[in-house]
Amino acid sequence: MNDSLISVQSLSRVFDVSKPWLNRVLSGQKRQTLKAVDSVDFTIERGTTYALVGESGSGKSTIAKMLVGLLKPTSGRVHIDGVDLTNASAADIASTRKRIQMIFQDPYASLNPRWRVRDIVGEPIDAFLNVSGAERTRKIDELLEKVGLSSKDGAKFPHEFSGGQRQRIGIARALASDPEFIVCDEPTSALDVSVQAQVLNLMRDLQRDLGLTYLFITHDLAVVRYMADHVGVLYLGRLIESAPRQELFDSPAHPYTQMLINAAPRVDGFGRMHEAADGEIPDPISPPSGCHFHPRCPQRLDACRIEVPVVQHTGRRAVSCLLHGQS
């Protein structure tokens, strides 16, 4: 807590998903909203990896976009090293922005196919750092070599590379403005296992060498277990549990976390038959009342239908479940 780089306080984002005005008038429908992120709190310590894990519709990517400034929060605050990004002067925001970068999921869609690699990697340098000429070229070459490519690759176009190499280009671009904080949105879900291992190892090496802080967003618990120091579990926009990695995997507290860990296929789970949890993720436009998870929860109480659980802190773990820490 004492050295947190990122601090997110009751962050929320509501999307208007109403039909167009005329359709609403004709069919007498009301406006509809979707609460993609609902009062999420967390902090990330400098030099560590915080993983947000959740299934589709849990709000993970929305949080990522708000942290890098691609989306404005509806309410709540994002502090980066003490600067409140939601409420700071334009100059402060601009100088903070270069300390934040993002790595995207799809290495095919996130690189401009008509740009040479050196221009892709050089763009953040031009935008944020005041270097040009030989110094700029040297920096680009150095970045390409840092991510395991060669400086000759700078003259090539993205289509000349495989998926794993393109993700390396994406990483080089993210590193170009010398950031401290990188938001990684499913960086390896589009890659094959053997290539995923290369990219995850590279990201860990870079973190160690450059002292980077990661927000790592994924649906893959195995990747979380390899990368994260601290894990937050999202369900329909709410952070339902957050704990240090080892604690979370050894003794998951929230019934949803337990279900998620149990359902993930395991490489050593030969012939495992398990009773998978019932049901699927409900419609986020009209989520269940009380605790969002109650219709699927094997341990639900009567109160779960009505009461929204309050976050209970024990040590470094935080759980929102009526079963925990009520006393």
Place this chain on the structure above:
Amino acid sequence: MTEHTLLEVKDLKVQIPTRRGVLTPVNEVSFTIGRGEIVGVVGESGAGKSITGSAIIGLLDRPARISSGSVTLQGEVISGLNEEQLRRVRGKRIGTVFQDPLTSLDPLMSIGDQLSETAMAHLAISREAAREKALQALIDVGIPAAESRLDAYPHEFSGGMRQRVVIALALIGEPDLIIADEPTTALDVSVQAQVLMLLKRLCRERNTGVMLITHDMGVIAETTDRVVVLYAGRVAEIGNTEQVLTSAKHPYTRGLVGATPNPANMDGDNARLNQIPGSMPGLLALPTGCPFHPRCSEVMPVCKTEQPALTPLGDTTIACHLATEASA
């Protein structure tokens, strides 16, 4: 070929002529599937998993074609059949489940009609009996309130429920074999577990053989009895799932298992995933000899010139010169 063998794929070779040369996405692939047995086919993108599946049911897109080898279902060779004969194999004797449930279902036809039409086509039963069967099929795959859902359309179902309907469709003709190509890749983890358990339970109950195509080693471990590991169109390793995953003999399989995060290589701050250098070669520029040799950590001079034959080594069978050396 024993009595229990349901499907035998022998030296299957698929070729695609292109302007830049003939591609061979499936090259001398051989394996068998027994009655009630779940066989996994695993590999990374470009390994030839899906093309192998399409070749078995005769769904190869032109100009791809089976250039040699055979597919035998219950003693009958089905690789040379014409379209008319193949129609009687598909659905009736081999059911299919594909990755995206929305494209496998007709959006303009109710679920009940799709199921009963399939049942009538394959089982020679009356409309009423087919509707009964459709209802039972929906109940078997765990669709809640099945009776009222018979008249619903695919868009009214969630992703997991749609995939259950596709499984019901695949099973309604009472096939002996199901080919499931990445059936759970589009689903969330909790739903994936439900669908896999369902597939496994139904096939065990009905003694249906399954060819499960996936890239996920975890799914392979939990669901299959035996596994075929493909690399660049060729079988790299084949054997009992537990033995292949715990004591892989082929350097590629070993690399793949080591690259998959699991509790043994994940915990602890010094943990490190095993990485295989490079990536799968393109079909236009396949290396000579063993296709894995440029990425292999145990490469020998012979690997660069000669394609290794499948040779038993310990509990599994591998295509690797390490095995041919050991048996020589």
